[in-house]
Each structure stands twice: as C-alpha cells, then as structure tokens.
Amino acid sequence: MLSERIETILRETGTKIGVLGDVAGVSSGTASMWLTGQIKSIKLQYAIKIQRKYGYNATWIVLGEGPKTLVPQSNDLSPTIQALALRVGALSSQRRARIESIISAWLVDAEQLDKLEAIEQGSNPALAAKSAHRLPK
Template sequence: MVRLYEAARTLKNLETPTDVARALNQSQQTINNWERRGVSRLGMIEAQKHIGCSATWLQTGKGSMTHDPSIRTANDTENGLDERMRLVLEEPDIKPQAVAKAAGVTPDAVAKWLSGEIKTITLDQAVGIQEAFGYSAVWLIMGKGAPKAVVFDDPRPKPPAKKETRSPKKQTEPSDPTPLTYIADVTKYRPIPVVGRAQGGLPDRIWTDGDYPVGATQQYAEVASADPLAFLTPVVGLSMIPRYNPGEFALVEPGTEPELEDDVLVRLNSGETMIKRLLSKRQGVRLGSYNDPEVFTFEPGDITWMYYVAHPVPARKIKTRL
C-alpha cells in the first residue's frame, strides 16, 4: 500500500485513502483490507488502469513507477488476445496442450483464443501461463508492457548453507528489508483438504451436517494458511466471476472473522451453501455477487455459519492422495 499511495500522490495528486478508493471505484473497506493484507492482483491492475502506475512496480518495487499506455514495445499488439497467444506459441517448446494445462483450460479453449472466438482471459489463467512460461499476466490480459515477466528469486526458504572456514563477507542490508504483506508466508504451506462443493449462486443442498464441514475427499492442495481448520471447496456457478470461476477452488478459513466486502462461504439452516460477498450486517445479513446486481438478505437466525473465504485456488494446484 505504501507504493500505491506514493503513486496516487505523485501521478494523480490523491492525498487520502478515500481519494484512492474513489479513483479505483473501490469501497473504503476494500482499501482497509488492502492495508492489512496487501493490494490484490486485480487491485494492481485496476491501479494501473486508473492511476497510471505500473502493476509490476506496485508488486515488486522494481522498474518504472509509471505505466504509459501510449508507449508500446515492439512486441505489444493491438490485435487482441489471439495475437498474444500466437506470440506465445511461436516458441518451439510451447505447445497448445501445454498452454491449456498451465491455464487450467481445455485445448478447445486455447483454440478459441487463437481464433478470436474467446477474446478475454481470466487473471488466474494468465497467472498460470506466466508461472509456466514466463509471459506477463498483465500483458496477456491487457496487451500492455513487455510480454515476458520479470523473474525474481524463488522466495521459498533455502536449505542452510554449509559452514565455511573463512568468515563470510558482510552482507549489505537491503534498502527495504520489510517483506511485502501480500506475499504469502511460504513457511505455512501445508496440505489443505478439499471438502464438499460450493456454488457461486444459490445452490442445491450440499452438506447435511450442521457443524464444521466434514467428508473431506482424497484431494488436497499445498496452500499457505495459518488457520488449522482451513479447507478448500470446489466452485460451480457463474455469479462470482471473475473473482471465482467454475472449476476453481476456494480457500476457506473458519478461524478468520469476516468483515464487510470480504468473500464468505455461508451455510443456511435450509442446507443451502453459497459463496458470496458480505455487503452489510445491518437490518439483516446482505450478500451479493461480483457480476449480478441482485442482493440476498437473510436474518441472522437463518444462517448456520458464515466463514471467511481467503482467495481462489487454481484447479492445477489440486492433488490426489495415493
């Protein structure tokens, strides 16, 4: 958030968090959440669009602060996602099947990207391609900036080095030793089980128990979470796109108290279970979606439990126990 506020002041003369929220079309609660948890990836892209700062600079602090959409590199394309996909597949070692696997889609979807029938790509799909082949997710989504993402050192803990007989040279202190809040604590990665099903809209009955969801499957994912009760649940339905896409999984943390504008997994006394956004707790619990204007209002007594949903997990992360 320090870099976001710096860019807002420098590029748009925005002095307060309220000014930043208004410029990004975000609620004040979302800005407060970013201050505690770090700016989300979608938030960085929105800041790049509305404030003019580089999403890469926001995430890493490296490169230029500014993002000028009028400045295009030789590899940038104005012809859309189909041209960008063709550029990716020009590399002899990258095949359409590999792109499909990295993005978590079918080969038919890749063919539709190439033909122009599908003109957009989701953030998680783009990040999957970036992780597999190094192409920038921002470039894949928006066609802006350099096609290849900047590669940084693996943040995972390294094994301790062997002791040397000579004294090691004194290391220079980094200019910003404080870790960014939005980088997951990789020391907390552990197997998180997949439990039940969740639906973006109002679903059918899913779980019949009235307590902590049971019936964990043989599936799991290595995910960072400090909540010992954390679990993953599959997502179906369309009302939470683009935040949660069908086929993905949601990381649920029952030990975290949800706040306004948070995503939540809600269990009703009727047995219905859904993923929604928590909009209000006044005059009933009001729940909404990302792409549907309809708001659902429930009395507190109608809700069995309501758990905080941290973030989506791509299907490619899911493993099966042998």
C-alpha cells in the first residue's frame, strides 16, 4: 500500500510529511492523504522527485515493485546502517559535509586506536607506552 511506503520513507529518512510534500511538489494535505491512505496512488512525476531527493525507487513508490532504493543494498551492512546512509543522503549539502567531517575525524581516531592495540599486543611494551603518548586527545 502507498501509505506503508510513504511511512517507510518518512521513518527511514527522518523527514516530516510536509517536507516530503514540498519535495514531491504537492501540498502537505495531499502528502498527508498519501500517508493516511485517503489517496491510494501517487503520480510518477511526484515519485520521481522523491526518488531524486531520497534515493527511493520511483517504481517502488508508485507500484510497490522492484527494489526499494536505487542505492545498492549490501548484505554486509545492517538495516540500521543502510537507513543511516539514506538519512545522511537526504541532508542538505552543508549538513552532509559536516556529518562527513565528523565521521572522518572519528575514523582517524579509530585508526590510531587500532594501531595502539596492535602495538600493545606486540612484544615491545616500551614502544606501546611511547606510542600512547603520541595519540591525539
């Protein structure tokens, strides 16, 4: 049902129904009626706008057929991580850049911690202690 697909998009992207309506080019009232099931179909032109913004397959939005998203789904990633990727993808370019910089900083810190753990598991305790003092705070 369209209402279930709309609910899925809202839940997974963290988007409000009025914003989804704006993205699609319809009133918030129309978008709300998609969500409540009062309107049981959506025009392809609106679904394509949602697809462009959020990555959900317009065919899936309109018909409920085919893959849900255009982003390849990976069996290696949990549904939570996949939903996170969709939410980040839906952010403005400025907010997305900020999130990416936070993640990049975290990855550098995680890499440093991995190196420290590898050194600590090695046979040179003095080197491990010396390396620990060089880690960024």
